[in-house]
Amino acid sequence: MSKLRIVNHPLIKKGEQKRISFTFNGESLEGLEGEPIAAALLAHGIRILRRHEESGSNRGLYCAIGHCMECRVDVQGKGQVRACLTPIVEGMEVVEGKQLENKITGREAP
Amino acid sequence: MSNSIIVCRCEEVTVENLEDAYHTGAITSRQIKMKTRATMGACQGRVCRNLVDLWMGNKNPLASKGVEQLSYRPPVRPITFGELAGEE
Amino acid sequence: MMEKQYTDVLIIGAGPAGLAAATNLFESGFKITILDEFPHPGGRLLGQFHEESDGSWWIGRQVASELVEMTKQPNISLQCGVSVYGLKQISEGWEVLSSVGTIETKYLLLATGAAEIPVPLEGWTLPGVMSIGAAQVLTNVHMVKPGDRGIIVGVNVLGLAISRELAVAGVDLAGIVLSPNNLFSGENANPVEAINLLMSLSHLAPSAWMRLGGSLAQKMKMGKWVSTFFPRQGMNVWDIPLLLKTTISSIQGKKSVESVVLADVNSSGQIIAGSEREEKVDFVALAGGLYPLAELAAVAGCSFLYLPELGGNIPLHNEQMKTPLSNLYVAGNITGVEGAQVAMAQGKLAARSIGNDAGLLKNGREKIAEAMDEVHQVRKTATIQFHPGIIAARKRVYEMYDSLQKESLTS
Structure with a gap:
């Protein structure tokens, strides 16, 4: 169990959640069924979810409720989703949001 | 305050960018938006429109009194072209 | 279709x-x-x-x-x-x-x-910087701590209420500090306004927090200025240091948050030169209202x-x-x-x-x-x-x- 997971909260009890596996940038990870991608990744200490499309600067979860769009990641078969709202499912393949190339300025994809 | 602070996270618009736009003639929030792309990114201004209005109100108190306020336009949430076309 | x-x-x-x-x-x-x-x-x-x-x-x-x-x-x-x-x-x-x-x-x-209203400052796009509501959702809904040790920016009702929730969940907090003093922060950067807010909450007095507000109010009535009685190291509320004379000037880190730079402020919220210091944290929660x-x-x-x-x-x-x-x-x-x-x-x-x-x-x-x-x-x-x-x-x-x-x- 990751050290960031809260297991004994004095006031909030959550039901048992099944452990499932998913991948992030090709790496196989364990998460709890139904939790959003961003929470499952943070439990493993992973905060960088996206590189800014233009500058490539690192971005992570900011609002956690679908307002800010900072946590956009790519999910195989679904395209771009918000990692804070999208529940993980068994076998899900997640890839970080990437810096894009720009043919006008000549910037190449990293 | 440092001018390098980012105001619009989506489009990476800094205080300095707002200053430049203001000094070259953008004197309402809407004009600032058109000139800098602040509030025009993926979050559609949900994060920074308050900041842009606040900054503009400081610069030009008349600008915040209902003149050319920033609008909201659909779609207010991201949708795919497939969803727009009515696919499952 | x-x-x-x-x-x-x-x-x-x-x-x-x-x-x-x-x-x-x-x-x-x-x-x-x-x-x-x-x-x-x-x-x-x-x-x-x-x-x-x-x-x-x-x-x-x-x-x-x-x-x-x-x-x-x-x-x-x-x-x-x-x-x-x-x-x-x-x-x-x-x-x-x-x-x-x-x-x-x-x-x-x-x-x-x-x-949420954001609190823009140097370094606020780094992964690990989040709105206070995000820290709440991670901790109390998804039950994952926002990090090993964090800091709360913004002395306001939302920031205080959620700070307490984080403390109850066992999240380690370096403290609650004033919002950075820039043109986006308004009253949130002012220590006197922060104390006024505590006073306005104190009549409700349901908790240690509110009682603290009440005692501050008493001291204010005695005509003492915030800077003369409020200690620089803050006061602990629910074991969280409440730093009413401290602001944040920037968030630092290479790939994600590694530390914040804190500084002392005078009674009008201006940074006192030479008081800057680094505090190690891996998350920052911004409470702008x-x-x-x-x-x-x-x-x-x-x-x-x-x-x-x-x-x-x-x-x-x-x-x-x-x-x-x-x-x-x-x-x-x-x-x-x-x-x-x-x-x-x-x-x-x-x-x-x-x-x-x-x-x-x-x-x-x-x-x-x-x-x-x-x-x-x-x-x-x-x-x-x-x-x-x-x-x-x-x-x-x-x-x-x-x-x-x-x-x-x-x-």
Whole structure:
């Protein structure tokens, strides 16, 4: 169990959640069924979810409720989703949001 | 305050960018938006429109009194072209 | 093609206001549909808990599950993970565009809640910097700590309430500091304003926090200035250092947050030169306050009023929760930022208004008056109050509604 997971909260009890596996940038990870991608990744200490499309600067979860769009990641078969709202499912393949190339300025994809 | 602070996270618009736009003639929030792309990114201004209005109100108190306020336009949430076309 | 759905009442937002509205409407026999973007119903209830004045705990997650249980009726459809991206008025009500297709409804209730006001500063786009609400959702909803050690920026009602929740969950906090003193921070950067806020909360006195506010108030009355009695290292509240003479000047880190630079301020919030110091943290939670999330009301064509006491731009509505647009209602934080208990009472009131307008409510007038009374009562006794000017500001909204209605009748 990751050290960031809260297991004994004095006031909030959550039901048992099944452990499932998913991948992030090709790496196989364990998460709890139904939790959003961003929470499952943070439990493993992973905060960088996206590189800014233009500058490539690192971005992570900011609002956690679908307002800010900072946590956009790519999910195989679904395209771009918000990692804070999208529940993980068994076998899900997640890839970080990437810096894009720009043919006008000549910037190449990293 | 440092001018390098980012105001619009989506489009990476800094205080300095707002200053430049203001000094070259953008004197309402809407004009600032058109000139800098602040509030025009993926979050559609949900994060920074308050900041842009606040900054503009400081610069030009008349600008915040209902003149050319920033609008909201659909779609207010991201949708795919497939969803727009009515696919499952 | 996705089939168009039809419903009698569509509620956007399955938080305290939306759920309370549904549970107070199902007896009408109406077909009711509730949509929410979050994967679980409950809205901000899911992450909230606080200590009541009698020492008991109010746990939002429990309230949410009770409400959700009550929505399990054959005529109520609760759909989560659904985004609404547009809407338009049609002759028989409203057409709502969502990620599960178009839904036509006779009555539409917007209960979309609030969004957070950001606190921009150097380094705030680094991963590990989040809104205070995000820290709350991670900790209390997903039950993952935002990090090993963090700092809270912003001495305000939201920041204080959530700081306590984080402490209860065992999240290590380096402290609560003032917002950075820049032109976006307003009163949040001023130590005297922060103390005034504590004083305004102290009369409620349900907890250690409020008692601390009270003792500060006493000292203020004795004419002592904040800088003469308030220690630089702060005072501990629920074991969290409350640093009322400290601000944050930047957030540092290569790939993500590694530290913050803190500095002492004078009584007007200006940084004292040479007082800068580094504090190691791996997350920063920014508490800038809330504003009503009313984009759908704007798209619908509602007119707005700017009232800082209510959190910003408010869609015009009357005390019965009706907007000037036919069959469009509002409830909860979209009408002004207040606590979840007020939002629930408003949801009930909106439900009664809809029932009455549909001609389905017996003794409609009395029932509506009763629900309005309940909103007043809940507001008066609320443990967490966001702004002292709420009641007066709300009155102004209703007066504006009435005068505009009169104008449109005479013209």
